Amino acid sequence: IESGLxxxxxxxxxxxxxxxxxxxxxHQLRGRVGRSDKQAFAYLLVPSLTAITKTAVKRxxxxxxxxxxxxxxxxxxxxxxxxxxxxxxxxEQSGAIESxxxxxxxxxxxxxxxELKQNEFSDIFKDLPKMIERSEPVIDAYFKxxxxxxxxxxxxxxxxxxxxFFTLIKIEDLEEIKEEMLDRFGQxxxxxxxxxxxxxxxxxxxxxxxxxxxxQKEKAIIILPEHTKEExxxxxxxxxxxxxxxxYKKNVQIKQDKKNVLLEIEYGKKNKMESLEYLIKFCSxxx
Numbered sequence: 001i002e003s004g005l006x007x008x009x010x011x012x013x014x015x016x017x018x019x020x021x022x023x024x025x026x027h028q029l030r031g032r033v034g035r036s037d038k039q040a041f042a043y044l045l046v047p048s049l050t051a052i053t054k055t056a057v058k059r060x061x062x063x064x065x066x067x068x069x070x071x072x073x074x075x076x077x078x079x080x081x082x083x084x085x086x087x088x089x090x091x092e093q094s095g096a097i098e099s100x101x102x103x104x105x106x107x108x109x110x111x112x113x114x115e116l117k118q119n120e121f122s123d124i125f126k127d128l129p130k131m132i133e134r135s136e137p138v139i140d141a142y143f144k145x146x147x148x149x150x151x152x153x154x155x156x157x158x159x160x161x162x163x164x165f166f167t168l169i170k171i172e173d174l175e176e177i178k179e180e181m182l183d184r185f186g187q188x189x190x191x192x193x194x195x196x197x198x199x200x201x202x203x204x205x206x207x208x209x210x211x212x213x214x215x216q217k218e219k220a221i222i223i224l225p226e227h228t229k230e231e232x233x234x235x236x237x238x239x240x241x242x243x244x245x246x247x248y249k250k251n252v253q254i255k256q257d258k259k260n261v262l263l264e265i266e267y268g269k270k271n272k273m274e275s276l277e278y279l280i281k282f283c284s285x286x287x
Contacts, residue, residue: 011038018044019056026063061156134206135225141215143272145195152185165199174200190273197276204283209236211260213279218270220279222263237261243286 013033018026026044034040044060046052139145147158164177178196181188188196205213205222209232212223225232244252244263253264267278 005032007032009038012041012043014043014045016045017047018060019046019052021059023059023062026059030063058156065160133209135209135211137202137205137210138212139198139202139205139215140212141198141272142217143194143215144191145198147192147195148189151189151192157184165196166202168199168203171200171203194272194276197273197280201276201280201283204280208240208283208286210283215275215279217275218266218268220265220267220275222265224261224263226259227261240286247285248282 010033013029015021015026015029021029030042033042044063046056046060049057147161149158152158152161161177161181165174168174174196181192201213209225210222211225214221214223224237227233241254244254248265251266253266255262255264265279265282267275270278
C-alpha cells in the first residue's frame with residue numbers, strides 16, 4: 001500500500017475493522033482506488049459505533065468529512081487534534097500544546113515570532129513586506145448568536161462551523177462554508193443567519209483593529225486599541241476620524257476612558273439583522 005499500489009480498473013475497496021487502523025492508514029488505503037477516471041467507493045466496516053472507542057469514532061468521522069481531492073492537509077490537522085500534538089519539536093504527545101490547545105499555541109507562537117522580527121531581528125526583516133495587521137474583536141450582542149442543536153445535532157460539526165465562520169482569511173470563503181452548511185443541514189434558521197452576519201462583521205472589524213463591538217438595541221459601542229499602541233493612533237486612527245467626519249458626523253461620537261478610545265454609534269430602532277448590516281457597512285469602509 002505505502003509503495004503506491006495502483007490498479008486503475010479497481011473502483012471499490014472494503015476495509016474490515018476500520019476502527020483498528022490509524023487515520024493516515026485509512027487515508028492511504030482509501031486512496032488506492034479511483035486512481036483513473038472511474039467513480040470510486042471505500043467501505044469501512046466496524047462492529048458497531050457503540051462497540052468501538054470514542055477516538056476510533058472520531059477517526060472515522062474525520063475520514064468521512066474529508067473526502068474531497070486535496071484534503072490531505074486538513075486530515076492531518078484533524079489527526080493532530082485527535083492524537084494531541086505535544087512537544088512540537090519532540091515525540092511526546094503531551095506538553096504545552098495539550099495545555100492550551102493547538103490553535104492558541106500556534107497563535108502565541110506566531111505572536112512571539114512577530115515580536116522577534118520587530119525587535120531583535122528587525123534589521124534582517126526590514127526589507128520584507130509586512131503582513132496585514134488584524135485584531136481579534138469580540139462581538140457582544142444583546143441577542144443570541146449560536147447554531148441550535150436541533151438544526152445541527154452533531155457537536156463536532158457545530159464546532160467546525162463556528163471555527164470556519166470566525167477564522168475567515170478571505171471573505172470569499174464564506175459562500176463555500178454556507179453552501180456546505182445548506183447542503184448538509186438544509187436552510188439555516190434566523191439565529192444562524194445572525195451568526196453568519198456577526199462573523200462578517202468580525203472579519204471587517206479585525207482589519208480596523210477594533211478590540212470589541214457591543215451591540216445594543218439602538219446603538220453600538222466600538223472599543224479601539226489601548227492608548228499604548230502609538231503606531232495605531234499615528235496612522236489608522238486619524239484615517240478613521242476623517243472617515244467618521246465625512247460620513248457619520250451625526251451618528252458617531254468619539255469618547256475616551258482610562259485605557260481605550262470608544263466609538264458610540266447611534267443607528268436608531270433597527271431589528272437585529274439591520275443592526276448587524278449597518279455595522280458591517282461602517283466597518284467595511286472604515287478599513
